[in-house]
Amino acid sequence: MDYKNAGVDIEAGYRSVDLMKRHVMETMRPEVLTNLGGFSGAFSMESFKNMEKPTLVSGTDGVGTKLKLAFILDKHDTVGIDCVAMCVNDIACAGGEPLFFLDYIACGKNEPEKIATIVSGVAEGCKQSNAALIGGETAEMPGFYPVDEYDLAGFAVGIVDESKLITGKDLKAGDVLIGIASSGIHSNGFSLVRKVFNMKREALNTYYESLGRTLGETLIVPTKIYVRALKAVKDAGIKIKGCSHITGGGFYENVPRMLKENTHAVIEKNSYPVLPIFGMLSKDGDIAEQMMYNTFNMGIGMVLAVDKADADKTIEAVKSADEVPYIIGRIDRGEKGVTIC
Numbered sequence: 508m509d510y511k512n513a514g515v516d517i518e519a520g521y522r523s524v525d526l527m528k529r530h531v532m533e534t535m536r537p538e539v540l541t542n543l544g545g546f547s548g549a550f551s552m553e554s555f556k557n558m559e560k561p562t563l564v565s566g567t568d569g570v571g572t573k574l575k576l577a578f579i580l581d582k583h584d585t586v587g588i589d590c591v592a593m594c595v596n597d598i599a600c601a602g603g604e605p606l607f608f609l610d611y612i613a614c615g616k617n618e619p620e621k622i623a624t625i626v627s628g629v630a631e632g633c634k635q636s637n638a639a640l641i642g643g644e645t646a647e648m649p650g651f652y653p654v655d656e657y658d659l660a661g662f663a664v665g666i667v668d669e670s671k672l673i674t675g676k677d678l679k680a681g682d683v684l685i686g687i688a689s690s691g692i693h694s695n696g697f698s699l700v701r702k703v704f705n706m707k708r709e710a711l712n713t714y715y716e717s718l719g720r721t722l723g724e725t726l727i728v729p730t731k732i733y734v735r736a737l738k739a740v741k742d743a744g745i746k747i748k749g750c751s752h753i754t755g756g757g758f759y760e761n762v763p764r765m766l767k768e769n770t771h772a773v774i775e776k777n778s779y780p781v782l783p784i785f786g787m788l789s790k791d792g793d794i795a796e797q798m799m800y801n802t803f804n805m806g807i808g809m810v811l812a813v814d815k816a817d818a819d820k821t822i823e824a825v826k827s828a829d830e831v832p833y834i835i836g837r838i839d840r841g842e843k844g845v846t847i848c
Contacts, residue, residue, distance in 0.1 A: 514649025519617040523645055526623035530630035532642040538606070541641065548641030550607050553665075564603035568593035569660035572697040576726055578656055578729035579708055583621055585729040586659055587628025588635070589694040592730035593754065594663035595636040596809065599737045600750045600765075602673040603665035606638045610643035610661045617645060617650035625738055627660060628729070637732040638663060671741075675749040675767045677813075682748055682838040684772060685816040688831035689808035691784055693730040695755040696802045700726065703792035717783045725784050733809045736828040740811065743824040749838075753804040760801070762810060762845040771841035772812075773847060779833035782806040800847055834838035 511517070524544060531543050532717050540549035570589045577586050587610070595605040610629045622645055633640045652658070694702060704710065705721060711723030718725045731750075740747060742816060749765035761791060762772045785806065789799050799805060813821050825832035 509792050514616075515647045516617055519619050520645060520647065522619040523617060524624040526619050526628040530623070531629045531640050534630050534633040534638065536606070536637070536639040538641045538642055543642075545642070548607065548609065550639070550641060553602070555666055556667075562667050562669045562672065564598050564601045564665045564667055565663065566594040566597035566665075567660070567662040568597070570694055571657065572701060573694050573727075574659065574699060576659070576697070576711070576723065579706055579835050580711060580723050580727060582727055583624045584628050585727060586629070587625050588632040588729035588732070589623070590659050590661045591629055591632025591636060591663070591844040592636070592732045593694055594661050595632070595638060596730075596752045598663055598665035599734045600665065600673065600809070602668040602671050602741075602747065602750075602835070603620070604738070605638040605663050605665040605734060607639045607641045608633050608661055608663045609641065610659065611646070612643070612659055613646045613648055613652060614656055614657035615647075615649055616654040617647040627658070629661070632729075632732060635732045646681055673747050673750045673765075675765050675770075676840055677746070677748050678767050678770045678812055678838045679814055680770070680838055682812045683815050683834060683836065684774060684836040685811045685813060685818065685825070686779055686807035686833045686835035687731075687733060687736055687809040687811070688779070688833070689753070689782070689804045689806055689823055690731045691725060691728040691782060693804055693808060695804070699792070699794075699802060701786065703753045703788055703794070715787075717787070731808045731830070736809070736825050736830040737811075739824045739828040740821055743820055745813055745817045745821050747811050747813060751810045753808055753810065755802075757799070757801045757803050758847060759806065763843055765810070765812065766843050768843055769840060770785065770843060771839045772836060772845040773839055773848065774803075774836035774845060776800075778835045779806060807833075807835065810835070
């Protein structure tokens with residue numbers, strides 16, 4: 508008896524590392540001090556020592572049950588982007604610059620080509636956010652996961668000068684809410700999505716004129732990474748007073764997280780176009796409007812609060828990062844919370 512007979516192929520693990528090296532190397536930053544394959548990743552903080560109060564910010568998350576869609580479609584090159592996005596968007600939301608990322612893949616059987624494809628997506632997400640992929644782990648767990656399934660999660664670390672943390676403390680009535688368009692459902696709410704739509708491959712490969720693509724292609728679109736857009740706003744000299752990444756819990760849970768006491772967010776739902784996939788979900792699943800806004804991003808993946816005088820400048824800055832912004836509401840005085848009208 509040996510480890511391979513027990514279901515763990517060490518040689519496959521070595522081949523996975525070899526296949527993913529090219530993708531990983533494309534994410535490197537000058538601060539990275541270690542090579543792929545070590546026991547840990549090292550990242551120099553030397554270039555940040557001139558910050559007044561350098562502050563680390565971190566984020567961790569997974570892709571969730573959207574992975575079930577990847578299994579059915581046998582498409583594994585974009586879920587890594589989702590994984591990175593869920594972590595680095597939270598860091599950017601706090602005003603931070605993502606520095607490095609680590610991934611964790613657990614699978615029933617290590618298929619080196621599939622693992623390398625997953626990591627290619629992780630690397631792409633890291634490139635989009637200028638984060639180095641400095642390490643990770645692939646765990647082959649026979650008997651725990653089905654042989655053709657895996658889980659994917661990650662962890663990111665960023666940095667910000669303490670004085671530039673986005674905390675909501677300077678919010679005031681009259682501030683403007685800028686929404687940045689999402690690419691689709693992103694990586695939240697898929698347990699409900701899978702209850703509404705037929706998850707058979709034939710159904711997912713059905714083309715819909717309203718979507719402009721198949722259902723499966725629409726659902727698998729990776730999460731937007733907003734790091735560059737928020738950096739563009741800050742580089743334009745605009746103070747972001749509050750920021751909310753619209754993930755699980757939709758608007759009702761996430762928007763209040765950026766507010767201070769005695770401020771209330773008002774979002775005008777007709778101020779931007781809701782993506783067609785959300786209309787399909789609502790109709791086919793008989794989902795009430797309030798529940799839609801309490802579950803999904805409804806076409807807005809990130810919400811920024813800025814001074815009214817900075818609204819137009821913010822719009823231009825977001826556009827310069829090739830993202831689509833909308834003025835979607837305002838901050839009022841009142842109980843901490845959000846009204847969608």
